[in-house]
Amino acid sequence: MKYTISEKYNCVIIAPKGKILGGPDAEIFRNDLQKLIDEDKKNVIFDLAKVHFMNSSGIGILIGGFKTMRANGGDIKLCNADKRITSLLMVSHLNTVFDTHPDLDSAIKAYGNG
Amino acid sequence: MNDFELKYRQYEAENRRLKKAVGELSILNDLAIAISGSLDSEKIVRAIISRSIRAIGAEQGDITMVVEDKQNPTRTLVRSMISSSNHSPLHLNQNLLGWMQINKKPLLINDPGTDERFRNVKWDESVRSLLCAPLMAKSKLTGILTVYNKKGDGLFDESDQRLLSIIAAQSAQVVENARLYQEEQAYQESLREMKMASGIQKKMLPSSPPEIGGYAIDGRNLTAQSVGGDYYDYIQMDDSKWLVCLADISGKGMSAALLMSNLQAILRGHVLHLNSPSEILKHANIQLYRSTHAEKFATVFLGMVNTKTNTLQFSSAGHEYPFLMSLDGRSRRLIANGLPLGIFDMCEYEDATIELKPGDSLFVYSDGITESMNQAEVEFGEERLAEELVSAGADRCEPAKLIDIIFNACFAYSDNQQLFDDMTALVLSRNP
Structure with missing residues (x-):
């Protein structure tokens, strides 16, 4: 999983590219999240605009990150999920867990910023 | 000198x-x-x-x-x-x-x-x-x-x-x-271990379909690696009730396989004292939650078929919605909402009940089928699956045949490439 990390209006935007499949990359992602927590940056947005595939291991990474953030007083919101990922979240009922937004601006606004 | x-x-x-x-x-x-x-x-x-x-x-x-x-x-x-x-x-x-x-x-x-x-x-x-x-x-x-x-x-x-x-x-x-x-010796040894694990796991799946009065049933599982994280089961609850399960553990390989055997034991245990699919899922979730970390979870479909009333009571933990096809070729999805098992400690699950008419056929599957990819990395997908199920016609009532048709369609679609994910399907048909 390749991703970029940027900051905007007091939010950290993690934008993965390509496939989210889990595997060894998950460890790097966990470490990055821990760094954000250590720096007290806990408003995280997962921008899925450039993700075209996510399997169950990928969902697992999202859930792991979400639970870590929540346990540390933060959150992960999702935005720009395509039709397939939206349906994946719906079928797995995870749309009731993640705060999902149609675009980045609305996710930033949901944190009370922007 | x-x-x-x-x-x-x-x-x-x-x-x-x-x-x-x-x-x-x-x-x-x-x-x-x-x-x-x-x-x-x-x-x-x-x-x-x-x-x-x-x-x-x-x-x-x-x-x-x-x-x-x-x-x-x-x-x-x-x-x-x-x-x-x-x-x-x-x-x-x-x-x-x-x-x-x-x-x-x-x-x-x-x-x-x-x-x-x-x-x-x-x-x-x-x-x-x-x-x-x-x-x-x-x-x-x-x-x-x-x-x-x-x-x-x-x-x-x-x-x-x-x-x-x-x-x-x-x-x-x-x-x-x-x-x-x-x-090389160590590698050979781990291959032998894997082979043994694979043998043990295959034995955990039903060896042959059971006789269920008025119904035909079959299931199949193909693993992407020696061992896998998919699982199906038929468990008799009493003279007229059978529980059919299909589960998919996130991830593949050994870690998924270990959780799979754990989940199977949990489900089989709960069938002895719980009467509805949603209750079984609720209790299984608590147990699985305690034995996994956040990134591992299982999606499960449970259906309880009653051969006296010809009904199917079902519940789902985040699993792909199964297809129900009727004799006249119409198909619908069985929707029940619930989170995958193992993510949160307390989750509630809902039951839904449908009537099974003569010739009705239930197709439960894991995402390895719909996520089969072709050379251009386009997925087989649910629409293609639905088309294949409809065009199978009368073969739908013969579970083994229907599974053959779907698996072969996936293989043909992905040009017989190496499986990327485990593929599992279970078919239950009421005799026409």
Whole structure:
């Protein structure tokens, strides 16, 4: 999983590219999240605009990150999920867990910023 | 000194040199014989060290194997030590390993305390002198042969260094071959373990479909690796009730397989005392939550078929919605909402009940089917699956045939490439 990390209006935007499949990359992602927590940056947005595939291991990474953030007083919101990922979240009922937004601006606004 | 005396001394020196060369050759010959016939790297390493100690006249010796590890480049794998005296074992320190990794040439130190190259190194007091030679295989440093403390308080000299270098050069490839052989053996062993695990797991799946009055049922599971994380089951609850399950553990391979067997035991246990799919899921979730970490979860579909009332009561933990096809070719999805098992400690699940009419056919599947990819990396997808199910026509009522049709469609679609994910399907049809 390749991703970029940027900051905007007091939010950290993690934008993965390509496939989210889990595997060894998950460890790097966990470490990055821990760094954000250590720096007290806990408003995280997962921008899925450039993700075209996510399997169950990928969902697992999202859930792991979400639970870590929540346990540390933060959150992960999702935005720009395509039709397939939206349906994946719906079928797995995870749309009731993640705060999902149609675009980045609305996710930033949901944190009370922007 | 007269001519005769000069000649005599020259011959004597020559004689000494030749004797020494013969001695060295016999050491090398002896070493070659000792190590060439064995593939046991521990034996080989000990043979090299003991002969080096004897040939050089040192008190101790060891071989430190160097393995390539990007995260920890100086990690040492094996350290084998032989001592000809009662000293406590001496070791190469990290500074020396580092020096050898950079320089890859013999190193002779007769007075460690004052050696300029290792000024800030704290030496073990009992190290009076040492001599190292690199073991090189295909231009890579694979190990370091070291002898410590020349016997009788002497010093190591150039000829010791030359001899140890020759021993190291002669031994390196043999040591490397033995190491590779051992790696290969370990790999074969893990393959055997995998094969056994795969056999055990296959036995956990139903060996043949049960006889259920008025219904036909079958299931199939193909794993992407030797073992997998998908699972299906049919469990009889009483004379007229059967529970059909299909579950998919996130991830693949051994970790998923271990959780799969755990989940199967949990579900089979709860069937004995719980009466509805949603209750079974609720309790299974609590147990799975306690035995997994956040990133691992299971999606499960449970359907309880009642052959007296011809109804199906079902519940789902985040699993793909199954298809229900009727005799006239219409199809619908069975939707029940619930989170996958193992993510949160307390979750509620809902039940829904439908009537099963003659000729109705239930198709439950794992995402390995819809996520089969073609060469262009486009998924098989739910729409194609729905089309295949509809076009199967009357074959829908023969579970094994329907599974054949769908699996073959997936294989054809993905051009028979290696499976990426486990594929599982279960079909329950009410006889027309």
